[in-house]
Amino acid sequence: MNPDLAQIAPERKRPAVQLSRASVAFGQGAERVQALQPTDLHLDEGEFLALVGPSGCGKSTILKLVGGLTRPSGGEIIVGGREVAARALRVGMAFQNPTLLPWLTIEQNVMLPLKIVRPFRQDYARKKRGEYRDRVHALLADVGLEKFAGHYPWQLSGGMLQRANLCRALIHEPSLLLLDEPFGALDQFTREELWGTMQDLWIKRRPTVILVTHDLKEAGFLGTRICVMSARPGRIIDDSPVTFPRPRTVEMTFQPDFVALNQRLRERIIDARGESARKVAS
Amino acid sequence: MNPDLAQIAPERKRPAVQLSRASVAFGQGAERVQALQPTDLHLDEGEFLALVGPSGCGKSTILKLVGGLTRPSGGEIIVGGREVAARALRVGMAFQNPTLLPWLTIEQNVMLPLKIVRPFRQDYARKKRGEYRDRVHALLADVGLEKFAGHYPWQLSGGMLQRANLCRALIHEPSLLLLDEPFGALDQFTREELWGTMQDLWIKRRPTVILVTHDLKEAGFLGTRICVMSARPGRIIDDSPVTFPRPRTVEMTFQPDFVALNQRLRERIIDARGESARKVAS
Amino acid sequence: QTDIRFTLGWKTQGSDAPILLAQQKGYFEEEGLNVTIDQGEGSAATVTRIMSGTYDAGFGDINAIIQNAAERPDQTPVMVYQLWNDPPFTVVTRKESGITTPADLAGKTLGGAPGTPTTKLLPVFARMNDVDLDSITIESLAPNLTEPMLIRGDIDGAMVFNITAWFNLINNRQDPAADFNWLNFGDHGLDLYANGVMVSQAMIADNPEAVTGLVRAINRAAVEIAQDHEAGVDAVLAFDNLANRDLEMARMMFSYENLIASDEVTRIGLGDLDDDRLSRAIDIVAEGYQLQTTPEAGQVFDRSFLPPLDDRQLVLAD
Amino acid sequence: MNYAIRRRMWSAALIVAFFLGWEVLCLALNVSDLVVPRPSQVMATLVARFPVLWPHIIQTLWTTMIGFGLGVAVGVVIGALIGTSRVAYDTAYPLLIGFSSIPKVAVVPIFVLWFGAGPVPAVLTALAMCFFPIVVNIATGLATTEPEMEDVLKSLGAGKMDLLLNVGLPRTMPFFFASLKIAATYAFVGTVLAETVASNKGIGNVMMSASSNFDVPLVFAGLFILAFLGVALYVLFSVIEGRVVGWANRRTDLSPS
Amino acid sequence: MNYAIRRRMWSAALIVAFFLGWEVLCLALNVSDLVVPRPSQVMATLVARFPVLWPHIIQTLWTTMIGFGLGVAVGVVIGALIGTSRVAYDTAYPLLIGFSSIPKVAVVPIFVLWFGAGPVPAVLTALAMCFFPIVVNIATGLATTEPEMEDVLKSLGAGKMDLLLNVGLPRTMPFFFASLKIAATYAFVGTVLAETVASNKGIGNVMMSASSNFDVPLVFAGLFILAFLGVALYVLFSVIEGRVVGWANRRTDLSPS
Numbered sequence A, B: 001m002n003p004d005l006a007q008i009a010p011e012r013k014r015p016a017v018q019l020s021r022a023s024v025a026f027g028q029g030a031e032r033v034q035a036l037q038p039t040d041l042h043l044d045e046g047e048f049l050a051l052v053g054p055s056g057c058g059k060s061t062i063l064k065l066v067g068g069l070t071r072p073s074g075g076e077i078i079v080g081g082r083e084v085a086a087r088a089l090r091v092g093m094a095f096q097n098p099t100l101l102p103w104l105t106i107e108q109n110v111m112l113p114l115k116i117v118r119p120f121r122q123d124y125a126r127k128k129r130g131e132y133r134d135r136v137h138a139l140l141a142d143v144g145l146e147k148f149a150g151h152y153p154w155q156l157s158g159g160m161l162q163r164a165n166l167c168r169a170l171i172h173e174p175s176l177l178l179l180d181e182p183f184g185a186l187d188q189f190t191r192e193e194l195w196g197t198m199q200d201l202w203i204k205r206r207p208t209v210i211l212v213t214h215d216l217k218e219a220g221f222l223g224t225r226i227c228v229m230s231a232r233p234g235r236i237i238d239d240s241p242v243t244f245p246r247p248r249t250v251e252m253t254f255q256p257d258f259v260a261l262n263q264r265l266r267e268r269i270i271d272a273r274g275e276s277a278r279k280v281a282s
Numbered sequence C: 001q002t003d004i005r006f007t008l009g010w011k012t013q014g015s016d017a018p019i020l021l022a023q024q025k026g027y028f029e030e031e032g033l034n035v036t037i038d039q040g041e042g043s044a045a046t047v048t049r050i051m052s053g054t055y056d057a058g059f060g061d062i063n064a065i066i067q068n069a070a071e072r073p074d075q076t077p078v079m080v081y082q083l084w085n086d087p088p089f090t091v092v093t094r095k096e097s098g099i100t101t102p103a104d105l106a107g108k109t110l111g112g113a114p115g116t117p118t119t120k121l122l123p124v125f126a127r128m129n130d131v132d133l134d135s136i137t138i139e140s141l142a143p144n145l146t147e148p149m150l151i152r153g154d155i156d157g158a159m160v161f162n163i164t165a166w167f168n169l170i171n172n173r174q175d176p177a178a179d180f181n182w183l184n185f186g187d188h189g190l191d192l193y194a195n196g197v198m199v200s201q202a203m204i205a206d207n208p209e210a211v212t213g214l215v216r217a218i219n220r221a222a223v224e225i226a227q228d229h230e231a232g233v234d235a236v237l238a239f240d241n242l243a244n245r246d247l248e249m250a251r252m253m254f255s256y257e258n259l260i261a262s263d264e265v266t267r268i269g270l271g272d273l274d275d276d277r278l279s280r281a282i283d284i285v286a287e288g289y290q291l292q293t294t295p296e297a298g299q300v301f302d303r304s305f306l307p308p309l310d311d312r313q314l315v316l317a318d
Numbered sequence D, E: 001m002n003y004a005i006r007r008r009m010w011s012a013a014l015i016v017a018f019f020l021g022w023e024v025l026c027l028a029l030n031v032s033d034l035v036v037p038r039p040s041q042v043m044a045t046l047v048a049r050f051p052v053l054w055p056h057i058i059q060t061l062w063t064t065m066i067g068f069g070l071g072v073a074v075g076v077v078i079g080a081l082i083g084t085s086r087v088a089y090d091t092a093y094p095l096l097i098g099f100s101s102i103p104k105v106a107v108v109p110i111f112v113l114w115f116g117a118g119p120v121p122a123v124l125t126a127l128a129m130c131f132f133p134i135v136v137n138i139a140t141g142l143a144t145t146e147p148e149m150e151d152v153l154k155s156l157g158a159g160k161m162d163l164l165l166n167v168g169l170p171r172t173m174p175f176f177f178a179s180l181k182i183a184a185t186y187a188f189v190g191t192v193l194a195e196t197v198a199s200n201k202g203i204g205n206v207m208m209s210a211s212s213n214f215d216v217p218l219v220f221a222g223l224f225i226l227a228f229l230g231v232a233l234y235v236l237f238s239v240i241e242g243r244v245v246g247w248a249n250r251r252t253d254l255s256p257s
């Protein structure tokens, strides 16, 4: 491994996200579904965590916990020193299924954070036709949607919606980014381009990121650290740093180091699927 | 290539799906968006077509055309000898974002086709608590959702919804299957298992299938034929048969033949993205 | 058995006692009649209800018959038993407003229910007494608002039936005799008849015996109540158990003393009327409303169904 | 659980407070009971006269239920028609809007002329008053159904009726129930209105007699009875609604246990 | 385009057919014009008396607009409160349902005694009649808003007010407009009701005195005017609605060109 990457990897060690035995269960009595087993997770400021694990293991649940959208059934979540993330940090969140508001155009949807989040909201009325609009259009152009700013969500394809969804998470330059499979519905090439965009952004602004993904290559390319979760009810069963130098390139993903990491994670996940895998096998 | 696979590959040559210069444009005047350029596509009965192409190129639009959900702006679509697919054939469709009806449980959602489609609907009232229920539960067990039959859609994770969505497309054993990225939100292992399930089903019942996917490995594993589309407005720019023997295995996907196919398609797609790719690159 | 649909002139009141007693004591039945009695919407509305064919007979205002007879002579009901010999039409005012003569009404605000004959006859009243109608402001008020609005001074006078307003004022904890002036139309040039039993022309044509029976039964009850007041009120309460016994007793007596009993009735008996007086009344109404044609007395009233005079003698006990 | 009970207590307390406030305000401002009686007076009247009122209550309740039942049936059918057919929408909506802008008091006499006084005009008036909100909400619910949901069925070759029964109506249920709650109260209003104009029985008739005798506490007793009946019907629908459209109100139950 | 015009024609034809049917039925069944006049008679009266009716129309229209405006404001505020707070829901809903089950005719006299005869009671009655459907639809719309949509804003640290303004209300718009259409017609009914009870101006007053003069065609002329005003207001809202909530009715525009 390249020794000089240490200076790029995060050095500041203020805790950004802290889960202490946080667990989530839905429903009561016989209906009760344990979605997340008591989980500890510590994220420093500027870390880029990639979260992988089988379907239904609780990855989205962890994001929602950190984002303050689900209250834990047990344990505690501290984000930026506070219990509710959005109160402490500027949070950007891309949901697994792009929930764009159907009554807003793509431009308006992406501009939403600027309308809500301080300090942008103060100037919203004044800048929404000028500076903010330009900013939104620039970002949309980055993901290839410049022509669709004025369209409504139902006029876009699945992958286009997902890209708009990503833009909405990024527009207000959040210091905590929660991304739930943001590249899922994209073809390999668009996906790789957006990896690059994402990496540039991270290097430049160093937000703390949690990225849920099923793509180990994506995890290795983007993350400073990869956590593997077990099958439902989920639990973190592996936590590995990723120390490849930045900026990483797609070519790097073919290097033996990278392939070895992937291979190791693969095996952990096979363990992780445990019981559930046996059931799924038809 | 293995010569004896010919006997497994489809022999019957009745046309199942026939697009003749079918095109789609949305909106009027300046707002007009050409979603699909005039396209010819011919599918024989029992073919398994994998459709790949960049985001927004019109893959979902083709599925909706074939499924009779969108009328073409020009050209003609004949499915099973008729203009509207669902009138001619038993059609099963899995939409890109799993649109399960929120007021029905997973079991009820999956059972929906049995309530609507002839000849199942005749016996629906009588069998919905017996035979049909068992059938639904068996299928749900195949995808690892047996425990969630009684849950409502909002109680499931993204990947689980997608699996339920797939079940709904399969439950009535359709002779034409239209699948829009049915494995997108799943981890690699679950995905590979479902490939196996899918392949078994196809070998057993030989439905005509159109599968939209971004995963070339998936396309090669499942398809009898792969079509590559150009960027928006889409057009089919490559049409290759896949002749690996069945049943295929995941190991096969590491064989040189397979890798070479992938590589070739990759290049075609890079061409295909053409202009749009240049824009996306930030 | 003949079915008869009968409408009262208003909600159940003590003054309906003759009809209700005839029903309760089975006098209708004795006449071979099966009478259904419904509460009414007003004495004038009785006329429309019968004209439209919904009811065969009812208790209502003869002046409304006159008004309609001019325009729809084939449809108007005919009065067959003129119960109220004197008109209840009254403008009631507070003593302190100092209104004592019709002339004092000029420039004042009057309120009343638009369907009430008093309100409808006000133009006639004004014309007869040379009051400028245009100088009077008229407020349309729901029946349950006229007296309260009068008490509060929102209007200077209320166009009412004295038989109704008297007791409404009592219900509003007022002293109707001491604190109010009563300008009765009958005392100021409008010597009109008022309510009685009317039937449709169709009923007269198709089943005159039924009309005779109806009149006989009601007359029998009216005569009887004059002697046995308790029986009258009992019948009212039997019909509507929500009625207030003392109040309706008083109202019933009011109707006998002030509206039914008169010198004319002593002379010609209950239910009948004086043809000359009717002709004059018709002229007054016709002129007051500026009717195109003046109806004949015979179109309006038909005495042929009345029982003999002996059976129609009113002897009012204390 | 505990939270739900505390919530109930709170709202019960606030409702009691409302009536207490009314009582106190009447006393403080010395409002005449001829204008607005105090709740305590109304309750006293209600209790004292209850035996007399009882048959009237039954009458009004029955009439209303029949009118309401018919109104719901008519409303759903017309709403479904309007919500699915453009021509039906363009034709029927203006006519219905026009009809709805007409005070029903003006229509009652016509019913009376046709059907005589009694329960028939009351049933018809209740029907006329209550079907319109149902029509509007059903039609709007159907017209705004997400096409994606319909596509699910269309791809299976479902007919218009299948779509209506399996997507349109279920999706519209929350708004159907909302309109039921409006409609039920209007059905009462309709019945009482008709009873006021033409009937010898029913709360409307009681209130009319009472008001023509200036027995204002009895008028208010009638109003209280109506309010109570309206609320009772509402509670009934809420219970049914909870079972049928729980899926739409999942928010409260969503937070993890 | 062509299709839209053909549709309009169809519905216009059907509406004309409705009135023709009425005319013919009246003639055929020889219905007395005291019961139901023929539309042609009504129109003749309307035209002949229009100059006299005009100031009354203006009066009723204005009163209604004010009452309706206030009713919408009150309805939206209460609806938003009820739709977002559980305690407010449990408290206010029963009270509102109770109030709504009361015939407003019974309440008008109270308004009149407090505020005198004239436009104030009419405005208040219009308000009282029309705010309830708005409350119910706003509250239901808010309560059934998909939590996923709210999550988008919650994750940004949005407050309750932000949620309401950016998700709740926009999502509720189709049902808000639906309720506006109901409410506008009820506002007219309220005004006319109050004018019937106490006034010296307005359509309600005209209709009342017409009916006391047995001038049924004039009564119906009043009804026609009300119906027309109701439809006019409806058309106005439909136009606004088309602009504001086009997103919800995308179905018709969706099929490719």
Ligand SMILES: Nc1ncnc2c1ncn2[C@@H]1O[C@H](COP(=O)(O)OP(=O)(O)OP(=O)(O)O)[C@@H](O)[C@H]1O
Binding pocket: A026, A027, A033, A034, A035, A054, A055, A056, A057, A058, A059, A060, A061, A062, A096, A232, B154, B155, B156, B157, B158, B159, B160, B185, D254
């Ligand atoms: N609102 C809810 N009510 C009940 N159960 C829920 C709810 N939300 C999630 N769950 C359950 O919690 C578990 C974890 O869900 P979660 O969405 O976190 O999975 P995930 O790891 O994101 O899966 P995927 O990769 O498929 O998106 C699932 O088993 C799901 O059924």
Ligand SMILES: Nc1ncnc2c1ncn2[C@@H]1O[C@H](COP(=O)(O)OP(=O)(O)OP(=O)(O)O)[C@@H](O)[C@H]1O
Binding pocket: A154, A155, A156, A157, A158, A159, A160, A185, B026, B027, B033, B034, B035, B054, B055, B056, B057, B058, B059, B060, B061, B062, B096, B232, E254
């Ligand atoms: N209802 C619509 N109105 C207007 N434009 C539409 C509509 N539906 C799709 N489009 C446009 O048609 C084009 C093709 O869409 P389609 O959904 O077929 O893409 P796709 O190939 O499925 O993409 P993806 O892989 O991102 O799902 C897109 O550019 C989209 O903007």
Ligand SMILES: Cc1ncc(C[n+]2csc(CCO)c2C)c(N)n1
Binding pocket: C009, C010, C041, C042, C043, C044, C113, C116, C143, C144, C146, C147, C159, C160, C161, C164, C165, C168, C195
């Ligand atoms: C038989 C009879 N007919 C009509 C009325 C109606 N009426 C006459 S005056 C008035 C206003 C209140 O004083 C009302 C409502 C009645 N009371 N009795």
Ligand SMILES: [Mg+2]
Binding pocket: A059, A060, A061, A096, A180, B157, B158, B159
């Ligand atoms: Mg998830």
Ligand SMILES: [Mg+2]
Binding pocket: A157, A158, A159, B059, B060, B061, B096, B180
């Ligand atoms: Mg697509």
